Amino acid sequence: MSILSFVRDSLAVAENEFRQFRRNRSAILISLVILPFFFTASLGAGRGGAGTTFSATADIPMTFVDNDYSVASLRLWQTLESSPDFHSLTQSYDEQQSISLLGTKTIFAVIVVPKGFQNDLDNGAQARVILYTDDSEPGVSDQIQSTLTNYVQNFNPNVEVQPQLTEAEKQAISGVEIIQKGASFAGFNVGLTIVLAVVQIFAVFYEIAGGMSRERDEGTYARLLVTPIPIGAIILGKTLFDVLLSIVRTFIVLGLAIYGYGARPNTDLLTILALSLLVALVTMGLGFVASALKLGQRAVVIVEFFLILLLFAFSGLVIDKELLVGVSQTIATILPFSYAFDALRRTILLGRPVLSLTYDLEYLIASGVLFYATAFLFLSKFRERLIT
Amino acid sequence: MKDDFVRHTYAISIKELKQLRRDPVSLVLTIMFPILLIGIFIVIASAFSATSHNIPVVVADLDGSPASEALLDKLTTSPFIHITELVQTEEQALGAVDRAQAVGAIVIPQGFGSDLASGKAFVVVETDNSKFTSASFVLGAVSSSAHDLLLEVSRGEAGAVFGAKIASIEVITRPISGRPPTGDTILPGFLGMIAILGAFDDIVNAISRERERGTFPRLALSPVSLFAVYSGKMFATVVLTILRTALMLVIFALDGVVVRGNLFLIFLTTILIAIFTLSLGLAISARIRGSSTLTVLEIAMTFPLFSLAGITDSPLLLAPGGRSIADALPWTYGSDALRRIMYLGLGLNSAVLGDLFILVVSSLVLMPIALMLSKRTM
Numbered sequence: 001m002s003i004l005s006f007v008r009d010s011l012a013v014a015e016n017e018f019r020q021f022r023r024n025r026s027a028i029l030i031s032l033v034i035l036p037f038f039f040t041a042s043l044g045a046g047r048g049g050a051g052t053t054f055s056a057t058a059d060i061p062m063t064f065v066d067n068d069y070s071v072a073s074l075r076l077w078q079t080l081e082s083s084p085d086f087h088s089l090t091q092s093y094d095e096q097q098s099i100s101l102l103g104t105k106t107i108f109a110v111i112v113v114p115k116g117f118q119n120d121l122d123n124g125a126q127a128r129v130i131l132y133t134d135d136s137e138p139g140v141s142d143q144i145q146s147t148l149t150n151y152v153q154n155f156n157p158n159v160e161v162q163p164q165l166t167e168a169e170k171q172a173i174s175g176v177e178i179i180q181k182g183a184s185f186a187g188f189n190v191g192l193t194i195v196l197a198v199v200q201i202f203a204v205f206y207e208i209a210g211g212m213s214r215e216r217d218e219g220t221y222a223r224l225l226v227t228p229i230p231i232g233a234i235i236l237g238k239t240l241f242d243v244l245l246s247i248v249r250t251f252i253v254l255g256l257a258i259y260g261y262g263a264r265p266n267t268d269l270l271t272i273l274a275l276s277l278l279v280a281l282v283t284m285g286l287g288f289v290a291s292a293l294k295l296g297q298r299a300v301v302i303v304e305f306f307l308i309l310l311l312f313a314f315s316g317l318v319i320d321k322e323l324l325v326g327v328s329q330t331i332a333t334i335l336p337f338s339y340a341f342d343a344l345r346r347t348i349l350l351g352r353p354v355l356s357l358t359y360d361l362e363y364l365i366a367s368g369v370l371f372y373a374t375a376f377l378f379l380s381k382f383r384e385r386l387i388t
Numbered sequence: 389m390k391d392d393f394v395r396h397t398y399a400i401s402i403k404e405l406k407q408l409r410r411d412p413v414s415l416v417l418t419i420m421f422p423i424l425l426i427g428i429f430i431v432i433a434s435a436f437s438a439t440s441h442n443i444p445v446v447v448a449d450l451d452g453s454p455a456s457e458a459l460l461d462k463l464t465t466s467p468f469i470h471i472t473e474l475v476q477t478e479e480q481a482l483g484a485v486d487r488a489q490a491v492g493a494i495v496i497p498q499g500f501g502s503d504l505a506s507g508k509a510f511v512v513v514e515t516d517n518s519k520f521t522s523a524s525f526v527l528g529a530v531s532s533s534a535h536d537l538l539l540e541v542s543r544g545e546a547g548a549v550f551g552a553k554i555a556s557i558e559v560i561t562r563p564i565s566g567r568p569p570t571g572d573t574i575l576p577g578f579l580g581m582i583a584i585l586g587a588f589d590d591i592v593n594a595i596s597r598e599r600e601r602g603t604f605p606r607l608a609l610s611p612v613s614l615f616a617v618y619s620g621k622m623f624a625t626v627v628l629t630i631l632r633t634a635l636m637l638v639i640f641a642l643d644g645v646v647v648r649g650n651l652f653l654i655f656l657t658t659i660l661i662a663i664f665t666l667s668l669g670l671a672i673s674a675r676i677r678g679s680s681t682l683t684v685l686e687i688a689m690t691f692p693l694f695s696l697a698g699i700t701d702s703p704l705l706l707a708p709g710g711r712s713i714a715d716a717l718p719w720t721y722g723s724d725a726l727r728r729i730m731y732l733g734l735g736l737n738s739a740v741l742g743d744l745f746i747l748v749v750s751s752l753v754l755m756p757i758a759l760m761l762s763k764r765t766m
Contacts, residue, residue, distance in 0.1 A: 026681045034688055042692030048707030056705045102564045103732050105724075105739040108704065127557045135563035136727040137702035138573045145561050152557040178530055181514035182485065182523070190520060198691070206684055297680040302417055305687045306424065312691075313428040320522040322443050322491060323435045345518035346488065 006236075009229040013237020014244075017211070021241070027207075031245060035203050036252040039195045044261040047187035051262035057147045058087045060140065062109040063098040066091070070118035076129075076155060080111070085147050102134045109133045109144045185349050189264070192257050193344040194317055196272070199253055200246055200280045201337065202308060207242050208287030209300040217297065222387040231379050235372070239284055246280035247273065266351030274354060275347060278364050279340045285371025292378030294386055316341050336367035393619075396612040400620020404594060405627065414593055418628065421589075422582050422636045429578060430643065433571040440467035443522050443529075445492040447471050448481040453501030458540070459511070462533035463494065469529045482514050491516050492526035565732050572645050576726035577699035579636050579654075580661055584693070584719060586632045587625055587662035588686040591669030594621040595762070596679035618759060622666060629662040630655055648733030653740070657729065660747040661722035667751050670758035698723050718750035 021027055048054055064080065066073045080086045089111075092098045098110045110132040120127035129152055133141040215221035224234060250273055257263035265272060290303055312318055314332045321332035332338050343360040346352045354361070379386070408414055447463060449456050464471055472490060475481050481493035495512040503509040513530050515523035563569070598604040607617055633655055640647055647654075669682075676682050694700050696714050703714035714720045725743035728734045736744075 026676055026678060030681065030684055030688070034685065038688060038692065042696060045710040045713050046692075046695045046706050048709070052707070054707050059708075059711075060704050099564070103728060103734055103739065104737060105742075121557075129557055129559050131559055131561045133561060133563050134732075135565050135567065135569070135573060136731045137704055138577070138698070138700060138727075139705050140702045141561060141563055141569070143705060145559055149559050152559060155557055177508075177510040178527065178534065179510050179512045180527070181482070181512060182517050184517055190518075202688065210680060210684075296413075298413060298683065301680050301683040301687065302413065304684070308687065308691070309424055309428055313431045316519075319432055319435045320491075320519040322519065322522045323438070323441055323525070324431070325435060325438055325441075328431050328435065349518040350516070 006230065006233050009233035010236040010240060013224075013229065013234050014240040017238055017241035018244075021245075031203050031207060032248060032252065035199050036249050037256065039199050040192075040253050040256045040261075043191040043195050044188060044257075047191055049261035050186040050188040050192075050257075050264060053186075055085045055087075055147075056143050057085050060109065060144065061088045061090070061107045062086065062111060062144070063092045063101070063107050064089055065093070065095045065098055065110060065112045067095065067115050068113050068117040072118040072121055072127075073113040076113060076117075076152070079155065080148075080151060083151065085151075099132050102132060103136065107134075108137060108140055111148065183350065186263075188257070188261055189349060190345075192253075192263050192265070193341065193348050195257075196250065196253050196276055196348075197279050197337070197340055197344055198308065198311070198317075199249060200276055201283045201311065202304070203249060204242055204246060204280045204283040205287045205290070205304050205307065206300070207245065208238060208284050209290040209295065209303070210297055211238070212288070212291035213295055213297045213300050216294075216386065225383060225387055231376060231383070235288060235376060235379070238288075239281070242280065242284055243277060246277055250276040265348045267347040267354070271347050271354045272344075275340070275343055278361075278368070279337070279344075282336050282340065282364055282368040282371065285368050285375060288375030289371055289378065292375050292382060292386070294382070310335070311337055314338065336364055339363045393613065393616050396616035397619040397623055400607075400612065400617055401623040401627065404590075404621055404624035408593065408624075408628070411593070414589070417589060418586065418632065419635070421585050422632060422639060425578050425582060426636070426639050426643070429571070429575065437570065441522075441525060442470040443468060443492070443525055444472045444490045445469045445494060445526055446473045446475055446481050446484040446490045447494045447496070448475045448478055449496045450478065450498045451496050451500040455501035455504050455509075455537070456496045459496060459500070459533060459537050462536050463529065466529040466533055468525045478512070485514050485516050488516065491519055491522045492530075494526075494530055567646075567731075573727065573731055574700050575640060575645055576730040577697075577723040579633065579658060579730070580697075580719065580723035580726050581690070581693070581699050582632050582636055583629055583658040583661040583722070584665045585686070585690060586629060587665035588669050589683070590621075590625040590628060590662075591666055591673055592679050592682050592686070594624070595670065595673045596677060596682050599677060600679055614759075614763060618670075618762075622663065625662055625666050626659050629659050633658045647730050649729035650735060653729045653736065654726065657722060657725045657744065657747075660744060660751065661719060664718050664722070664747055664751045664754065667754040667758045670762050671754065674758070674761035674764070693717075693719065696720075718747050721746045 021031075064077055066077060077091065081089055081091075092110075095110070095112055098107065101107050102110065112130040112132065114128060114130060117127050117129075129148070131145055131148060133144060135141045212221065215224070254263075254265075254269065254272065258265075286307075290300060295303060310331075314324065314328060315321070315335050315338035316332065321329065321338055324332050339360040343354070343357050343364070346357055346360075347354055408418070445463075447460060449460055463469065469492065473484065475484070478495045481495050484490045485493045493514045495514075497510065497512060500509050500511070511530060511534060513527060515526050517523050595604070598607070608614065637647060637651075637654070669686075672685065673682055676685060696703075696706070696710060697717050697719040698714060703711055703720055706714060721743035725740050725747075728737075728740050728743075734740055
C-alpha cells in the first residue's frame with residue numbers, strides 16, 4: 001500500500017466525518033457554540049473582563065458599630081466609608097441587633113470597634129476591631145477580613161485623612177515590607193488557560209469516542225471496516241477532522257476572550273494554537289483508546305464526566321499540583337493534562353517561549369504517541385469484537 | 389378519576405425505579421456522582437488544610453547579618469516552603485523562578501539588619517504567579533516568618549531590641565456559625581449540585597432514553613393520562629433525590645462534617661432543586677432529543693454552575709455581570725438555602741423562606757411550559 005493511497009483513504013474518512021457533522025445540528029451546536037461560548041462567557045461573567053477591576057467587597061452590605069465614640073473610631077469609620085472597598089457600609093448603634101441580622105441576607109458582616117479602642121492606641125498597645133461574619137457564604141469572611149486588615153494595619157488615628165496605600169505598602173505587615181515581584185494576572189487571563197484546555201478536552205473526547213460509539217450503534221463502523229481502508233487511515237482521517245474542528249474552537253475561544261473580554265495573552269496566537277492542538281491530540285488518542293474498549297455512547301459521556309472531574313482534582317486547575325499530597329500528587333504527576341495546563345499557563349500568562357518548556361512538551365507528545373499506539377493496537381486486535 | 393390518577397402515577401414511578409434498577413450504568417451513576425464529588429472536595433480540602441507543604445523556593449541572603457540569618461532560620465523552619473537552594477545574587481534567585489526551578493525567590497537585601505532597627509526593613513519576594521495557590525502560600529510563609537522575627541526582636545529575645553513596629557490594630561474575626569474556618573462551607577452547595585446532576589440524569593433516563601427505545605409513544609397510547617405519566621416520572625425523581633440526599637448526608641457524617649438544621653428542610657430544599665431542574669430538563673429535552681447529547685449538555689452546564697450558582701464561591705464575590713446571572717438562576721437560591729440550613733442551622737427564617745419561595749415559583753412557571761413543549765414534540 002502506497003503512502004498516497006493511505007493519505008487518500010484518510011482524507012476520504014475525514015470528508016465523511018465532515019459530511020456527517022454538517023448534517024448533525026446538535027453536534028455543531030455543542031462543539032462550536034455551546035462549549036466554547038458558554039465556558040468563555042461564564043468565565044467573563046464570573047471574573048469580569050481582563051481589563052476590568054472590581055472590588056469584591058464593595059457591594060457587600062455590612063454594618064459598622066462604634067462602641068468607643070472616640071476620635072480614632074470616628075476616623076476609622078470615615079476611612080472605611082470613603083474607601084472604594086466598602087460602598088455598602090452603614091452605621092449602627094446596636095451591636096446585638098446588627099449581629100442578629102447576620103444570616104438573614106440583610107447584611108453579611110458587622111465591624112465592631114470596642115470600647116477602649118483609642119485608649120489602646122494612645123498607650124501604644126495593640127487595639128482590636130471585631131469582625132462578625134456570615135460564614136455560610138463561601139469565601140466572603142476571608143475576603144472581608146483581608147480587605148479590612150489592609151485598611152486597619154496601617155491606620156494612623158492621628159491623621160484625619162489616611163494616605164492612599166500602594167499594594168506594596170498594604171503588604172507591610174508588622175514592620176517588614178514585602179516587595180512582591182513577578183507579574184500578576186487578571187482572573188480572566190488565568191481562567192482563559194483553563195477554559196481553553198477544558199473546552200478542547202471536553203469536545204474532542206466526545207467527538208472521537210462518542211463518534212466511534214455512534215458509528216458502531218448505527219452499523220456504519222462495521223461497513224467502514226469491510227472497505228479496504230486500513231485502521232491507521234481511519235484513525236488519521238478522524239484525527240484530521242477533529243484537528244480542524246479544534247482549530248476553529250481555539251479561535252472561537254480566543255476571539256471571544258480577546259475581543260469580548262479584553263484578554264491579552266503574553267504569547268503569539270501560533271503558540272497558543274500549537275499547545276491547544278497538542279492538548280486536543282492527546283485527548284483524541286485517549287478518545288480512540290476509550291472507543292476501542294467498546295463503550296456505549298452513554299458510557300462515553302460518563303467516562304468524560306469522570307475525566308473532567310479528575311482534571312479538576314488533580315491537574316492543577318483548582319489547586320497547584322505542588323500542594324497536592326500523597327497519592328494525589330502521584331496522580332497529578334502521571335496525568336498528562338497537568339503538563340498541558342502548566343504549559344498553557346507558562347506561555348499565555350508568563351510569555352515563556354513554547355520551546356523552553358521541553359519537559360512539558362516531551363511528556364505531552366509521549367503521552368499522545370502512547371495513546372495512539374495503544375488505540376491502534378486495540379482497534380486492530382479487537383476488530384471483530386467491536387462490530388459484533 | 390382521582391384514584392386512577394394516583395394509581396397511575398404510582399405505577400409509572402415504580403416502572404421508573406425498576407428500569408433504573410435494571411440499568412447498571414445508570415444505577416452506578418446515581419451512586420457514583422455523590423461519592424466522586426465528595427472525593428474531589430476531600431482532595432482539594434486536604435491540600436488546602438495540610439499542615440505542611442514542600443513548595444520549592446530559593447533564597448538569596450545579601451545581608452549576612454544576625455537579623456537576616458534569624459529570618460533565614462524562620463524561613464527554613466516554615467512548614468509550607470522548602471528552600472531548595474541558597475544563592476549568592478538576586479539575579480540567580482529571580483532566574484530560578486523564571487526557569488521554573490522554584491515557585492518563589494526570596495531576597496534579603498543588603499542592610500536588612502540595620503533597616504530593621506529603624507523599622508523600615510524590606511524583603512523582596514518574586515513568585516511564579518501562574519501557580520496562584522502556591523504563590524500565595526510562599527507569600528504567607530515569608531509574611532509569617534517576618535512577623536515571628538519582629539515579635540522576637542521586639543521582645544528582646546533575639547538579644548537586641550530594634551525599633552520594630554507591630555501592627556497597631558488587630559482584626560479578630562468571629563464567624564456566626566462558631567465553626568473553625570474549613571472548606572466545609574462549600575459542602576451544602578455540593579449537595580445542591582448532586583440534586584441538579586441527579587435530576588438531569590433522571591430526565592435523560594425518563595424521557596430521552598424512553599424516546600430512543602420507542603417506549604414513550606407506547607406509554608402515551610396506554611390508558612394513562614399524560615399528566616399522570618409526568619407526575620409518575622417526577623415522583624420517581626423525588627424518591628431518588630431523597631436517596632441521594634440521604635447518601636450525601638451519610639458521607640458528610642463519615643467525613644466528620646457536623647450538619648446542623650432541620651433534616652426535613654434539607655430534604656425539602658434538595659427536592660425543590662430537583663423539581664426545578666427536572667422542569668428545565670424536560671423543556672430542553674423537547675429540543676435536544678438524543679440521550680447522550682442531553683447528558684453532554686448537562687455536564688457542560690455543570691462546571692460553570694460551580695462558580696455562577698454559588699457552589700464553590702459566594703455569588704457576592706462575583707463580578708457585577710456574574711452576580712446578575714447568579715441572581716437570575718434559581719439554583720443559586722437552592723444552594724444558598726442549603727448553606728443557611730445545614731451550615732448555620734437556621735430554620736424557616738425570612739432568607740430561607742425567600743429562597744424556597746423562588747424555587748417553587750420558578751418550577752411552577754417552568755413546569756407547564758416544559759409539559760407543553762414536551763407534548764408538542766412527542
